[in-house]
Amino acid sequence: xxxxxxxxxxxxxxxxxxxxxxxxxxxxxxxxxxxxxxxxxxxxxxxxxxxxxxxxxxxxxxxxxxxxxxxxxxxxxxxxxxxxxxxxxxxxxxxxxxxxxxxxxxxxxxxxxxxxxxxxxxxxxxxxxxxxxxxxxxxxxxxxxxxxxxxxxxx
Numbered sequence: 001x002x003x004x005x006x007x008x009x010x011x012x013x014x015x016x017x018x019x020x021x022x023x024x025x026x027x028x029x030x031x032x033x034x035x036x037x038x039x040x041x042x043x044x045x046x047x048x049x050x051x052x053x054x055x056x057x058x059x060x061x062x063x064x065x066x067x068x069x070x071x072x073x074x075x076x077x078x079x080x081x082x083x084x085x086x087x088x089x090x091x092x093x094x095x096x097x098x099x100x101x102x103x104x105x106x107x108x109x110x111x112x113x114x115x116x117x118x119x120x121x122x123x124x125x126x127x128x129x130x131x132x133x134x135x136x137x138x139x140x141x142x143x144x145x146x147x148x149x150x151x152x153x154x155x
Contacts, residue, residue: 009038016044016081017118024135029144032137036145043085045146047122050092051131052139055154057093059101060108064124067109069117079114081122087111091127093155 010018019039026032036044050056070078089095091108099107108127112120125131132138143149 013080013082014039015116015119016047017116017122019044020122020131020135020137023137026136029141032141033145036142040146041082043080043082045149046085046088047081047126047131048142048146049149049154050088051126051129052142053151053154055152057155058091058127058129059093059095059097059099059104060091060127061105062128065105065109065112067112067120069120070113070115071117078116078119079111081115081119084111084115 007022010022019035022039023032023035026035050058072078087107090099090104096104112123115123121134122131125134143151
């Protein structure tokens with residue numbers, strides 16, 4: 001006889017990395033949809049749109065930029081993607097096209113250096129539309145969980 005152990009809900013201020021890790025470990029798409037729905041927040045939606053919508057075009061160079069990861073212990077001396085997502089428009093086409101490349105890349109690195117390393121990793125993956133290389137998540141699952149997202153026509 002097997003017993004299922006129910007995982008505790010994540011806190012409302014959980015890192016996006018914690019949410020994505022939990023979703024990635026879910027064994028069924030139905031469970032992934034449930035977890036996406038349960039943990040929906042503006043930062044997560046923005047990251048998923050940037051990653052999965054082909055019309056969201058990054059204005060940053062491809063690849064992982066050189067930056068010094070924030071080595072402070074979790075829960076201290078970090079910002080989170082939940083706080084920084086409002087600045088992401090600066091890094092996509094049509095968001096803030098008046099920024100020059102050097103300023104844009106400097107801003108991006110500054111954000112990466114304030115984030116927890118796992119959150120910085122997510123931002124680098126999303127920028128290059130490679131989130132699904134680390135986390136087991138598909139656009140189809142996201143579309144099911146968030147039917148209100150309008151895909152396409154963003155750039």
